[in-house]
Amino acid sequence: MTDIHDIKPVLDIPMQWGWWMAALAVLILLGSGAALLWRRRHRASAAGPLSQALASPQEEACAQLDALAAEGTIAGKPFYFRLSAILRRYMERRFGIPAAEMTVEELLPGVERLPLPLDLVQPLKALCRAAEPIKFAERPVDPERMPRDLNFVRTFVQRTTPVGPVAGAQPDNNPTTQQTQKPNKLN
Numbered sequence: 001m002t003d004i005h006d007i008k009p010v011l012d013i014p015m016q017w018g019w020w021m022a023a024l025a026v027l028i029l030l031g032s033g034a035a036l037l038w039r040r041r042h043r044a045s046a047a048g049p050l051s052q053a054l055a056s057p058q059e060e061a062c063a064q065l066d067a068l069a070a071e072g073t074i075a076g077k078p079f080y081f082r083l084s085a086i087l088r089r090y091m092e093r094r095f096g097i098p099a100a101e102m103t104v105e106e107l108l109p110g111v112e113r114l115p116l117p118l119d120l121v122q123p124l125k126a127l128c129r130a131a132e133p134i135k136f137a138e139r140p141v142d143p144e145r146m147p148r149d150l151n152f153v154r155t156f157v158q159r160t161t162p163v164g165p166v167a168g169a170q171p172d173n174n175p176t177t178q179q180t181q182k183p184n185k186l187n
Contacts, residue, residue: 056161057089057090057093057094057157057161058090058094058157058158058161060089060090060093061086061087061089061090061153061157062154062157064082064086064089065086065150065153065154065157068082068083068086068150069147069150073143074146076134076139076140076141076146077134077135077138079141079146080131080134080135080141080149081135083131083149083150083153084128084131084135085100086153087099087127087153087156088100088102088107090156090157091114094160094161094162095114097110097114104128104129104132107128108125108128108129111124111125116160117159117160120155120156120159120160123152124152124156127149127152127153130145130149131149
């Protein structure tokens with residue numbers, strides 16, 4: 001049996017760590033660069049040019065209401081989804097409540113505690129209650145009601161926009177004008 005040779009021992013090949021470290025560094029750099037690019041593009045597309053140009057909650061809401069009105073005839077469900085989103089976003093930015101994440105059952109009791117003019121509270125509640133079945137149960141909507149609801153939201157935004165004090169103006173001590181707003185009970 002001279003033709004069968006014994007198994008050779010395992011060769012000890014030294015690990016070349018330099019190549020592995022260089023490859024790992026390149027992968028980390030590529031991954032970081034890709035993540036940075038993705039974040040920049042994601043922020044730019046999410047914010048959009050419109051939201052960067054508008055500073056106040058009123059300006060944003062009015063621009064979105066104008067865009068919704070400019071679309072003309074639109075079905076009830078998408079109309080009320082957008083109208084509700086505009087209203088909730090405005091309330092979130094204006095009053096600091098998480099209206100976009102709240103259900104109607106959570107939002108309506110919170111409306112009672114907001115410093116709103118008294119004549120806006122009940123119509124706001126009615127709109128929120130009426131929009132839910134249209135949005136989620138696809139209840140038919142009266143086409144004449146849609147412009148009224150759009151105008152109500154526009155009025156709500158205009159009337160709840162804070163007005164800065166005019167230079168040299170005296171505080172309003174008239175009890176009849178003070179009576180039209182509820183005190184803020186959120187504190």
